[in-house]
Amino acid sequence: MQSAIEKFKTNYRLQRRIIVVLFTIVPVALLLVFSYLPLVKMIQYSFTDWDGISANSHFVGLQNYKTVLTNPQYIQVFKVSLYYFAVAILQLALAMLLAVVLSYKVKFPNLWKGLVFFPYLVNGVAIGFIFLYFYKQNGTLDTILNFFHLDSWIKLWLGNRSTNNWAIAMTSLWRYTGYNFLLFFGAIQSVDPEIYEAADMDGANKWQQFRYIMFPAIREIFLVNVILSVSGCLSAFDTPYIMTNGANGTSTFVIQTINTAFKFNKLGLASAMAIVLLIIIIIVTVIQRLATREKD
């Protein structure tokens, strides 16, 4: 017995293992209970016609998946994601520009960084309300346009079908640019400043420095950002849900899923929709991973 304890005291590998297990057991348990178990349950529900409350439900096989994939009503909402995607490209460009500019010498760098990142810290519900008042009739935007005598430009920003999706997508640009910026900025900071110094001495201008030093360094992060944006576009939810409730052609796939589950009590079908979205996002991610690997 004594020797076993002695052995344990000196066996650092065993100790490390125990510590690793003890430290990971809590997060792993949380992950299993709150992420994987619901996922397994959701897959199970997606093969039934359960209404979310009834004590009994029937196995319907692949019927729910067939409905989701063949009924245009469920798939066409992905069109709305295109607005978000178009704006996401703008958002990445803007975030990268800001990151590059702020990585050079500027006055008050921390103030600018703070200002750019701040919107990301604001709660999504609050942002929804801020922009609801911003876009509403005689709201902030209309007041600004009036001030500049641009009254003729005024529209029902959230009502008019030609502007409402753009208006909501621009809200997510305001919200997420700071986050993309931070990832870019971190990657740029990881480049050894001596390399820039050397490039300076060799006579490289700022654009060349960006093109040949900075961009290659942040390419990985750039792809991560693209993946995040694409999956974010496909699963856009809280901003449109608060601002328009998905009315008048602003419904996204997730809003539709929520409505199917809780307004029309088709939890089985809604689970199938959620699984379809999950599979689409996995496919997008895999394609992007493959594309990057080939380049390397």
Place this chain on the structure above:
Amino acid sequence: MDKGKFKAALKCAAGFAAITAFAVGLTGCGKSSNKQTITFINQRTDLKQDGTWDKYIKEFQKSHPNIEVKVQALNDYATNMKTRMNSSNYGDVFMLPDSVNAKDYSHFVEPLGKVNKLEKKYYGMTAKQYKGTVYGMPSMINANGVVANMEVFRKAGYKIFPKTPKTFIAALKAIKAKEKGVTPLYTNYHSGFALSNWDSQTVGVTGNPNYLNEMMKMKNPFAPGKPMNSVYNILYTACKDKLVEGDPTTSDWEQSKQDMADNKIGVMVLGSWALEQIQAKSKAAKKNIQYEAFPMTAKNGKQYVSIGADYSLAVSKHSKNKKAAKEFVDWFVNKSSYARDNGAIPTLKSAKWPAAMQSLKAAGVGILQNTPAPKGEEDLLQRVNNDAEIGFQTTEDYKQKIVDAGVGNNKESFAAIMNEMNRKWNKAVDKEVK
């Protein structure tokens, strides 16, 4: 301190401890044998916050001193309660969510009596019944009509509220022309739930208490000439003629109540539960804001308003204190001032109606209650409705489409929207009605 004194003190302390323990034991015993605790879960978070529930419970305990009631109020009640009901822990008394199918009532809640016996004494006994057994007692009864600011209508030259779609639209136009800054009809598009009140007019405008039971088997219930087509057409026409708020997409429910009290809104289509909330906003509102029948007249030339249950109280199947829980439900429906405080019609038939509703009766408006669904078809309307995904009486989606089409936010025609609703409804009827 010498040893002897210390011992004595110790003895004294021990004795004292023993006596207290005995006393505590006694009271403890008394508690467990008489006092019962029940949990009451509901949707009124506002009453929880302002302490109103505590007042009701205090009142209840005057006659039932041995029943302790813990109140839990949930946000987003229907969704959260649905999730909770998948466990066995959903309180002793709770508001039965509408998403529970009638055939599942007995799985979740206790039977409270027979319809044919209880309906002599109470309103709304058909709301939560299955095969003639009642599973939920309405907390209060709502009328389905419109809330009107009669001061606004008077100024436009209308002393009495219009009774037909034509005069209604004409009145809205007169309000718009004569009163600057007044919104004739406020849709409350953004708040969602408000728009579903247009669907609740069905029974009232037909004057047929059995209409919903017919509608659930009917083909093309939204076709021209059918009552729902006429109801929706009023909404569409009002939007097309710009008689509604300028930007419905960003309408504001809380603000609309204040605006209506301040004579800035003519009419809103809402259940009678809204009346008290709007009247409370200003002194003048108490007189000006009235409850009226929907501006349509049934075939026999009379106007009707249908009344129906608000959330119904039910007793959980898993409750350990079913007797106490049933006593609470009984007190709530028969003795509490809940319905009166909310300006609603009490569930108890013999109780006094609120003044606003009495004037409606006095004006010759008929009051209708839905006929119960035929045995075995208690769920049919809900099933057809869910299957069609139209959200008739439950969601706002299609009413929002009608508003958008009217205002010009989308290019769909009114006829096209009605056709789409018909198509979906017919498909669901084909599937569900055997």
